[in-house]
Amino acid sequence: MKKVITGNHAVSYGAMLARAQVIAAYPITPQTTIVEHLADFTADGQLDARFINVESEHSAMAASVGASAAGARAFTASSSHGLALMHEMLHVAAGSRLPIVMANVNRALGTNWNLWADQTDSLSQRDTGWLQFYCESNQEALDTVIQAYRVSEQVLVPSMICLDAFFISHTAEIVDIPDKALVDSYLPECNLVYRLDPANPCTLYGVTSAEFYYEFRYKLHKAMEDAIRVAREADDEFREMFGRSYGLVEQYRMEDAELVLVTSGTAASTSRLVIDELRERGERVGMLRIRMFRPFPAEEIRNALRGAQRVAVMDRNMSPGQGGIMAQELRSALCNTPDRPPVYGFVVGLGGRDITTDVVHRVIEEALATDIPEDIIWMGVKV
Amino acid sequence: MPLRGKPTTEAEKIVFRHEAELPPMTRSMGTVLINKTGSWRYLRPVYEEKTPPCRDACPAGIDIQGFVDMLARGEPLEAWRLIRESSPLPGVCGRVCPHPCERSCNRGEFDEAISIHALERLAADRALNEGVGEEPRAPKEEERVAIIGSGPAGLSCAHFLGREGYGVTVFEALPRPGGMLRVGIPEYRLPRTVLDKEIADIEALGVSFQTGARIGDIGELADYDAIFVATGAHKSRSLNIPGEDAAGVIPGVEFLKNLNLGGKNQAGERVLVVGGGNTAIDAARSALRLGARTTIVYRRTREEMPAIEEEIEAALAEGVDILYLATPRMALVKDGRVAQVGLIKTELAEPDETGRRRPVEVAGSEFMIEADTVITALGEAPDLSFLPEHAGLSEEPREIDGTPVFGGGDAFTGAGTVVHAIASGRRGARAIISRLAGAGVAHEPPGPVVPFESVNTACFARQPAVRMPEVPVAERVSGFAEVNRGLPLTDGLEEAKRCFSCGVCNLCDNCLIFCPDIAVIRLNDSYEIDYDYCKGCGICAVECPGNVISLVEEER
Numbered sequence: 016m017k018k019v020i021t022g023n024h025a026v027s028y029g030a031m032l033a034r035a036q037v038i039a040a041y042p043i044t045p046q047t048t049i050v051e052h053l054a055d056f057t058a059d060g061q062l063d064a065r066f067i068n069v070e071s072e073h074s075a076m077a078a079s080v081g082a083s084a085a086g087a088r089a090f091t092a093s094s095s096h097g098l099a100l101m102h103e104m105l106h107v108a109a110g111s112r113l114p115i116v117m118a119n120v121n122r123a124l125g126t127n128w129n130l131w132a133d134q135t136d137s138l139s140q141r142d143t144g145w146l147q148f149y150c151e152s153n154q155e156a157l158d159t160v161i162q163a164y165r166v167s168e169q170v171l172v173p174s175m176i177c178l179d180a181f182f183i184s185h186t187a188e189i190v191d192i193p194d195k196a197l198v199d200s201y202l203p204e205c206n207l208v209y210r211l212d213p214a215n216p217c218t219l220y221g222v223t224s225a226e227f228y229y230e231f232r233y234k235l236h237k238a239m240e241d242a243i244r245v246a247r248e249a250d251d252e253f254r255e256m257f258g259r260s261y262g263l264v265e266q267y268r269m270e271d272a273e274l275v276l277v278t279s280g281t282a283a284s285t286s287r288l289v290i291d292e293l294r295e296r297g298e299r300v301g302m303l304r305i306r307m308f309r310p311f312p313a314e315e316i317r318n319a320l321r322g323a324q325r326v327a328v329m330d331r332n333m334s335p336g337q338g339g340i341m342a343q344e345l346r347s348a349l350c351n352t353p354d355r356p357p358v359y360g361f362v363v364g365l366g367g368r369d370i371t372t373d374v375v376h377r378v379i380e381e382a383l384a385t386d387i388p389e390d391i392i393w394m395g396v397k398v
Numbered sequence: 399m400p401l402r403g404k405p406t407t408e409a410e411k412i413v414f415r416h417e418a419e420l421p422p423m424t425r426s427m428g429t430v431l432i433n434k435t436g437s438w439r440y441l442r443p444v445y446e447e448k449t450p451p452c453r454d455a456c457p458a459g460i461d462i463q464g465f466v467d468m469l470a471r472g473e474p475l476e477a478w479r480l481i482r483e484s485s486p487l488p489g490v491c492g493r494v495c496p497h498p499c500e501r502s503c504n505r506g507e508f509d510e511a512i513s514i515h516a517l518e519r520l521a522a523d524r525a526l527n528e529g530v531g532e533e534p535r536a537p538k539e540e541e542r543v544a545i546i547g548s549g550p551a552g553l554s555c556a557h558f559l560g561r562e563g564y565g566v567t568v569f570e571a572l573p574r575p576g577g578m579l580r581v582g583i584p585e586y587r588l589p590r591t592v593l594d595k596e597i598a599d600i601e602a603l604g605v606s607f608q609t610g611a612r613i614g615d616i617g618e619l620a621d622y623d624a625i626f627v628a629t630g631a632h633k634s635r636s637l638n639i640p641g642e643d644a645a646g647v648i649p650g651v652e653f654l655k656n657l658n659l660g661g662k663n664q665a666g667e668r669v670l671v672v673g674g675g676n677t678a679i680d681a682a683r684s685a686l687r688l689g690a691r692t693t694i695v696y697r698r699t700r701e702e703m704p705a706i707e708e709e710i711e712a713a714l715a716e717g718v719d720i721l722y723l724a725t726p727r728m729a730l731v732k733d734g735r736v737a738q739v740g741l742i743k744t745e746l747a748e749p750d751e752t753g754r755r756r757p758v759e760v761a762g763s764e765f766m767i768e769a770d771t772v773i774t775a776l777g778e779a780p781d782l783s784f785l786p787e788h789a790g791l792s793e794e795p796r797e798i799d800g801t802p803v804f805g806g807g808d809a810f811t812g813a814g815t816v817v818h819a820i821a822s823g824r825r826g827a828r829a830i831i832s833r834l835a836g837a838g839v840a841h842e843p844p845g846p847v848v849p850f851e852s853v854n855t856a857c858f859a860r861q862p863a864v865r866m867p868e869v870p871v872a873e874r875v876s877g878f879a880e881v882n883r884g885l886p887l888t889d890g891l892e893e894a895k896r897c898f899s900c901g902v903c904n905l906c907d908n909c910l911i912f913c914p915d916i917a918v919i920r921l922n923d924s925y926e927i928d929y930d931y932c933k934g935c936g937i938c939a940v941e942c943p944g945n946v947i948s949l950v951e952e953e954r
Contacts, residue, residue, distance in 0.1 A: 110423065112423045209422060209423065209425060216427075216429065217426060218425065218426040218428070218430055219423060219425050220423055221424045221425075221426055222424075223424050227420065227424075230416075230417040231420065231422075231423065233417055234417055234420065234422060238422070
């Protein structure tokens with residue numbers, strides 16, 4: 016069934032179709048309508064779940080940890096400061112190997128106070144041990160929630176689905192809402208082997224000394240590595256069943272591309288228009304969209320960039336003192352590769368500033384015009 | 399207790415050598431019960447029921463929280479039975495008691511006090527309307543007790559003696575039992591069906607009433623094993639002004655008695671009532687109902703008036719005038735009957751020994767007021783002329799001609815309230831039983847009273863109290879039908895649910911829910927703490943809505 020809905024409501028539909036059993040959430044702009052809609056689904060019986068109103072995001076994640084530890088499929092959503100407040104519990108969820116799925120609407124962090132799109136909130140959580148997916152459309156947001164449960168429950172690592180504030184969260188577009196029975200056959204019931212069960216008491220997440228802490232971290236990393244294969248399989252099977260797939264990274268008109276524009280989120284849609292225009296003029300440009308950021312699909316990216324002369328990364332995020340975070344990750348993935356292309360790190364669109372086709376054109380022109388790039392290229396800063 | 403999952407042989411022990419043997423997260427199948435975290439505790443929570451302030455304030459010590467809880471559970475007859483453990487007159491007190499309990503109610507500091515008064519009446523009215531009363535029984539003890547006076551003190555004493563199986567005879571000088579309840583309190587406050595029902599319940603206990611039997615000399619009762627004197631206070635204090643002996647000047651208690659017992663109307667057209675207590679208000683509202691223009695004159699202000707606040711309000715609403723800060727100096731008599739009263743204005747000086755500010759006359763401020771009837775209500779004194787001279791009266795027994803004589807109620811204390819008289823009668827019964835049975839009666843000392851600050855108000859939502867509806871003024875002043883309508887049952891049961899249950903566990907489960915160590919165990923009608931695991935964090939004591947749980951220091 017097709018409906019015109021916002022990205023936030025698409026996420027709500029995703030969680031509903033995935034049959035989330037416990038939703039613990041605290042409101043924050045621009046996330047609130049995700050859990051509001053889930054509260055409606057719960058109230059009207061479309062979703063058989065326990066909705067827990069909590070007093071903070073820290074508690075939202077703590078309650079999700081409890082629910083998941085008891086074997087329930089847990090869902091929550093947050094954004095920006097709410098996600099920052101969850102930080103400690105994000106580590107707990109991942110270290111406890113709980114397959115919680117959370118939507119994060121990417122919003123800038125204060126101060127200076129700002130409600131608009133910026134990926135720094137979720138990228139600040141990259142080391143907490145969560146899978147991270149960055150979505151480009153409302154449809155992808157819905158589909159990724161369902162895929163994420165499938166991946167998380169197999170590898171026992173939680174998932175964060177990231178969507179740009181307002182460009183996705185509050186913009187309505189046509190979304191194909193999958194058939195419930197089909198989702199059921201794609202996503203089996205949550206059946207966790209390691210969980211709290213009164214019939215078989217155990218203590219979970221106890222103290223671990225140096226003797227084995229290291230091994231547990233190693234295992235978490237191995238699970239992340241495994242997630243690359245599992246996510247690819249999940250995406251492939253999704254295509255077979257639903258007719259849509261997204262890949263871990265998306266390659267667009269990459270054949271013979273000399274310059275590759277690397278982007279993520281909604282900026283990719285704008286970039287596509289520019290790439291088409293330049294291709295029509297005969298320029299050899301292509302685009303690589305990073306959808307999965309954790310685990311970082313380094314090998315897939317290296318393969319995709321083989322042959323590229325220059326790589327221009329557009330980061331709608333910034334690590335003060337270092338620069339765009341995706342550019343750093345990309346450089347780190349390439350640095351041991353012989354004949355690696357130079358990486359141009361553009362910082363664009365912070366705090367919701369529009370990334371227009373004009374901005375994308377200038378990014379590409381700048382990358383083509385400079386042989387040796389600066390570490391950070393500020394695009395459009397008023398200096 | 400065996401440790402679940404504890405390996406019994408070396409072979410069963412799990413030894414991890416490398417990461418592949420590890421589960422994804424730390425997990426122990428051993429029990430955590432071996433870790434007796436109770437050893438961390440330096441404060442020990444204990445269930446320690448305390449005294450709710452309402453019960454503390456009730457002279458009769460009625461288990462108010464208990465009967466309100468029964469109402470909240472939808473058991474009005476059980477509530478009625480519980481009240482009768484402390485008072486035989488819930489229907490009477492539910493109407494005429496000044497209800498000090500409500501002034502002490504902790505909920506009053508949160509929003510509004512529980513309407514305890516109305517709830518007591520509700521419980522009694524359910525028993526009355528459903529025809530539920532005391533089962534008739536005969537005395538089983540040999541000893542016989544005489545009670546002089548059938549007012550609330552005498553009735554209360556008879557009730558508590560009758561319940562213990564003593565043979566009791568109540569002597570009443572007037573033709574009907576009830577004392578001041580029958581002759582002093584107007585019918586619009588206390589319908590006689592209610593009084594008759596509660597007296598019948600006492601009679602069912604094997605108590606016999608001899609009415610029209612004035613005891614001229616206590617020696618007439620020499621055959622009894624004990625005597626309880628509860629003759630009340632019926633002698634009015636006089637005005638001590640010129641003209642006081644004229645026709646039309648009547649003591650308030652006499653005016654009320656003649657009206658209530660014989661239907662005699664002694665009110666003229668213009669009535670002046672002197673005094674500020676409940677007798678003054680009762681007389682004024684009665685005179686008004688008899689068609690007189692009625693004014694109360696009181697020598698202090700509204701602040702100092704000892705009458706029940708709601709009664710003053712009702713009198714004003716019905717059209718009684720109150721003239722404050724004035725006192726009569728003389729009655730002007732015309733054709734043998736009072737025609738005018740000379741008054742003088744007063745002002746308040748420093749407080750006297752009662753703590754109230756003393757009125758002093760203002761020189762030169764005399765004025766006259768028309769009145770063909772003056773009703774005096776300046777307080778009543780007991781008449782103990784039937785006792786031997788210098789015999790005195792006390793709650794402690796006095797031997798008169800070899801018989802122990804106990805005193806109670808207004809005859810002993812001076813004019814008080816119905817609930818004080820009930821309490822006094824109960825103490826009298828206890829003292830008599832103690833004397834006759836030759837054994838002390840166990841008397842539990844009350845626990846500490848729960849202050850408002852100890853109530854966990856976070857557990858409660860603000861909700862106004864439910865009040866008894868009243869008959870509209872225009873309707874009620876035309877007769878003596880009851881003014882207050884009782885609470886509808888559903889309203890009453892809802893009102894009862896507002897109770898904080900101060901100091902008394904009502905099994906709300908908060909301690910059970912909040913204990914982070916799962917150390918609270920629910921039993922059938924109480925809880926138990928597993929001190930092996932209670933860390934003494936005190937959350938249970940904080941979360942207990944009614945301050946039932948106390949924290950005491952562990953002894954080392």
